[in-house]
Amino acid sequence: MSYENARESYAAIGVDTEAAMEKLKKAQIALHCWQGDDVRGFDTDPEKPLTGGIQTTGNYPGRAGNPQELMADIDEVLKLIPGKAKLNLHASYAIFDEENGGWVDRDRLEPKHFKKWVDFCKQRNLGCDFNPTFFSHPKCDPLTLSSPDEETRKFWIEHGKACIRISSYLAKELGETCVMNIWTGDGFKDIPADRKGPRDRYRDSIEQILSEPFDFNQVKPCVESKVFGIGVESYTVGSAEFALSFAATHKDKCIPLMDNGHYHPTEVVSDKIPALLSFFPNIALHITRPVRWDSDHVVLFDDETKEIAKEIVRCGGLEGSVFMALDYFDASINRISAWVTGYRNTQKALLYALLSPNEELKNLQDSGNFTELMVRMEELKTMPFGEVWNEYCQRCGVPGDGRWFEEAKRYEDEVLSKRS
Ligand code: RNT
Numbered sequence: 141m142s143y144e145n146a147r148e149s150y151a152a153i154g155v156d157t158e159a160a161m162e163k164l165k166k167a168q169i170a171l172h173c174w175q176g177d178d179v180r181g182f183d184t185d186p187e188k189p190l191t192g193g194i195q196t197t198g199n200y201p202g203r204a205g206n207p208q209e210l211m212a213d214i215d216e217v218l219k220l221i222p223g224k225a226k227l228n229l230h231a232s233y234a235i236f237d238e239e240n241g242g243w244v245d246r247d248r249l250e251p252k253h254f255k256k257w258v259d260f261c262k263q264r265n266l267g268c269d270f271n272p273t274f275f276s277h278p279k280c281d282p283l284t285l286s287s288p289d290e291e292t293r294k295f296w297i298e299h300g301k302a303c304i305r306i307s308s309y310l311a312k313e314l315g316e317t318c319v320m321n322i323w324t325g326d327g328f329k330d331i332p333a334d335r336k337g338p339r340d341r342y343r344d345s346i347e348q349i350l351s352e353p354f355d356f357n358q359v360k361p362c363v364e365s366k367v368f369g370i371g372v373e374s375y376t377v378g379s380a381e382f383a384l385s386f387a388a389t390h391k392d393k394c395i396p397l398m399d400n401g402h403y404h405p406t407e408v409v410s411d412k413i414p415a416l417l418s419f420f421p422n423i424a425l426h427i428t429r430p431v432r433w434d435s436d437h438v439v440l441f442d443d444e445t446k447e448i449a450k451e452i453v454r455c456g457g458l459e460g461s462v463f464m465a466l467d468y469f470d471a472s473i474n475r476i477s478a479w480v481t482g483y484r485n486t487q488k489a490l491l492y493a494l495l496s497p498n499e500e501l502k503n504l505q506d507s508g509n510f511t512e513l514m515v516r517m518e519e520l521k522t523m524p525f526g527e528v529w530n531e532y533c534q535r536c537g538v539p540g541d542g543r544w545f546e547e548a549k550r551y552e553d554e555v556l557s558k559r560s
């Protein structure tokens with residue numbers, strides 16, 4: 141079947157494939173730099189363990205070990221993904237050199253430490269999101285923004301403020317909104333004696349960070365919640381209720397961020413998207429794949445990813461209310477393929493959602509016609525989706541399915557396998 145035939149099949153059920161592709165081309169998804177180097181960054185000893193309750197597992201060869209390698213890898217990924225990407229950096233990816241005065245600790249970071257990234261983004265016409273890095277650092281005691289030690293807490297508040305200034309710089313230089321996400325792994329392995337104290341301190345710390353002046357039209361600070369992490373199984377300071385209540389009571393300065401790896405396994409973020417959009421004009425998402433826990437596996441074209449994409453599309457998320465970012469890290473397979481597979485699957489899920497007669501399905505629901513609703517929704521599953529997807533890739537100037545992996549393998553042979 142050709143694309144033309146597929147277009148006609150979709151037209152017969154009231155779906156305009158051309159309009160769907162046009163819309164998807166403009167939808168921005170942030171590409172997380174940390175898939176390329178297993179979340180190590182450049183500002184501390186690369187052999188240090190990853191802390192904060194997150195973990196990468198696997199030691200596939202070819203990890204990026206410096207800014208040049210990471211940038212080259214991101215370039216390779218950009219060749220293979222359709223649509224409008226933006227970059228997503230963590231503060232730990234600051235680039236220190238003689239020109240900018242060398243290494244400084246996280247509380248002293250300045251925009252100049254991200255100048256090379258700004259140049260990189262400008263040359264590729266990318267916007268950039270940002271994240272303070274509250275983990276994998278000697279000043280995690282192990283708490284950060286919720287620490288009872290005032291000196292520790294102050295250090296991390298200063299880090300957060302520095303990151304607001306860097307986010308403003310990124311937004312101004314690149315002319316795109318910068319989503320700045322606050323996540324800490326603060327919590328306890330075992331049953332705490334005081335659950336409120338850390339949360340009061342966390343709240344105060346985020347308020348202090350957000351007291352740093354910034355333009356809310358340009359910088360969108362977010363608070364990301366979590367249920368638990370490795371080594372912090374019993375208590376998480378920034379729980380769902382905490383993060384959501386914080387965002388709801390600071391609506392003029394921050395928005396909630398949901399990571400679909402951060403909930404109990406039977407909870408689904410797809411259903412939470414419209415719930416939050418009933419109250420917040422903007423929300424942010426970390427798109428990942430949890431396998432039994434927040435394992436950060438590569439995003440697949442699976443049922444929940446499709447359902448998340450449907451809710452984004454149906455709720456008008458592609459018109460600007462939902463900020464989308466990927467967040468996973470698999471060190472057990474080729475990292476370029478991991479990046480590309482997850483990014484393409486997120487785009488695929490959005491295209492799939494756009495190729496649905498959403499208005500008609502809604503009307504069937506509203507008129508109580510649940511029999512036909514089920515029949516129509518099931519029939520969508522055997523529509524010639526692959527033809528439209530390959531056409532979309534071609535129009536975006538990237539290889540279709542069945543072709544991009546050759547290029548990833550070439551890069552592995554010629555570049556990644558030569559790294560020590
Ligand atoms: C961890 C959070 C957080 C991190 C990134 C690296 O569970 O999802 O967003 O994955 O900031």
Ligand code: ZN
Binds near residue numbers: 399
């Ligand atoms: Zn996340």
